[in-house]
Amino acid sequence: MAKKYNFQSASFPYLGSKIRQSSTLASYVDPERHKVLISPFAGGCSFELFAKHKLGLKIVSNDWSLISYVAQKALLENNQVKIELNDIYSLFRPVKHNGFVKENYSRYMLDEVCEFLDTATENIRQMPEGYKKFLLSHLIVYYILHILPYGKFGCVADIREVREKGLVEAMDKATLSSDSRCSKLLKSVQPPLVILKKLAEKINAGVTNNNKTNIAYCNDVFEFLPKTKEFGYEAVMMADAPYAESTSYSMYDAFSEILLGKKIPKSNSAFNSKEVEEWFDKFFQECQHIDLWLLTYGAKVGEPDALHSAKFLEMVKKHRPKARLLKLENFSWSINSLSGKSPKECEEFIVIAEK
Ligand SMILES: C[S@@+](CC[C@H](N)C(=O)[O-])C[C@H]1O[C@@H](n2cnc3c(N)ncnc32)[C@H](O)[C@@H]1O
Numbered sequence: 001m002a003k004k005y006n007f008q009s010a011s012f013p014y015l016g017s018k019i020r021q022s023s024t025l026a027s028y029v030d031p032e033r034h035k036v037l038i039s040p041f042a043g044g045c046s047f048e049l050f051a052k053h054k055l056g057l058k059i060v061s062n063d064w065s066l067i068s069y070v071a072q073k074a075l076l077e078n079n080q081v082k083i084e085l086n087d088i089y090s091l092f093r094p095v096k097h098n099g100f101v102k103e104n105y106s107r108y109m110l111d112e113v114c115e116f117l118d119t120a121t122e123n124i125r126q127m128p129e130g131y132k133k134f135l136l137s138h139l140i141v142y143y144i145l146h147i148l149p150y151g152k153f154g155c156v157a158d159i160r161e162v163r164e165k166g167l168v169e170a171m172d173k174a175t176l177s178s179d180s181r182c183s184k185l186l187k188s189v190q191p192p193l194v195i196l197k198k199l200a201e202k203i204n205a206g207v208t209n210n211n212k213t214n215i216a217y218c219n220d221v222f223e224f225l226p227k228t229k230e231f232g233y234e235a236v237m238m239a240d241a242p243y244a245e246s247t248s249y250s251m252y253d254a255f256s257e258i259l260l261g262k263k264i265p266k267s268n269s270a271f272n273s274k275e276v277e278e279w280f281d282k283f284f285q286e287c288q289h290i291d292l293w294l295l296t297y298g299a300k301v302g303e304p305d306a307l308h309s310a311k312f313l314e315m316v317k318k319h320r321p322k323a324r325l326l327k328l329e330n331f332s333w334s335i336n337s338l339s340g341k342s343p344k345e346c347e348e349f350i351v352i353a354e355k
Helices: 006-010 019-026 046-054 066-077 085-090 100-105 111-125 131-147 157-165 167-177 179-189 192-204 221-228 249-260 276-286 309-317 334-339
Strands: 036-039 058-062 215-217 235-239 292-300 324-328 346-354
Touching: 006 046, 006 192, 019 046, 019 292, 019 324, 019 346, 036 046, 046 058, 046 066, 046 235, 058 066, 058 221, 066 131, 066 215, 066 249, 085 131, 085 192, 100 111, 100 249, 111 131, 111 192, 111 249, 131 179, 131 192, 131 249, 157 167, 157 179, 167 179, 221 276, 276 309, 292 309, 309 324, 309 346
Parallel strands: 036 058, 036 235, 058 215, 235 292
Antiparallel strands: 292 346, 324 346
């Protein structure tokens, strides 16, 4: 099991997180040579945070998802600012809001929680631009993930039960289905302040000064890559694209909507489309200026059309003939733990591709 450092709890559990693979990935970085990490699909920032804390690299990161951008700004770009108690209290300041959360998400969360989120996000939206705003937005996303069963907007049964039969009966029922659902329900009835204080401590442990000007973007990957042209020889790229046919990251759109207080169009990645091989080909062409590529990928075993390791390696070798493959053992996809599938049904690997 990979070592868990305190700073690694600063980021919430994210679908497809590479937290457990971070030290393996880091072992390919040559700190004498590589000074910059380029990350086009940063997601929950697991490896990026590792590279900032343990390798001291300058981080140039990107993800088109707002919740990832908020995490990148708060934890990667920000070198100094932390969440203070007064910042947490400011989330509760009575303010006129549009009731967006209550109107759209009350099937998943108790009325008190919806009211808190409507108030807190309106307060954040009214804050001046700066790292405090990103830190508090990150805190709110973390809080929601912390109280939702399975960390996503999906389960409505427990909240319905609380409304219809009261908390005690709802808890009894949730306990029968799973301990984790029961513990989530308990968290969602706790006053938010208690949870926010604990989560803020975790987030603060992730803020460190690497004495570099880190840069976070919120672009489509093909808009982002040209901006990294100035970092070539001294750069390493960790690219963790969504796996073909995998669960769409649009499940996180709800979190972005809550931060924004309005609906947003659904995102659908080219890397989840049928033309995934062509998109990767274009992607590899756009990354040629970067010295070392660390590409993480995975596929379901036994699915003939999936992008398996041999095929993926072949695709990379077209651009980087020296590319090699490392298959990862004993990993588990978070999505599998949720669905009860055995990790053996999936393969996960890293392709290491030097110039
Ligand atoms: C596998 S996840 C990255 C997980 C991350 N390595 C971690 O440890 O949390 C893939 C990410 O790619 C992002 N993404 C998908 N298509 C994209 C695109 N066209 N441009 C930018 N980001 C994209 C998704 O929003 C998602 O966060």
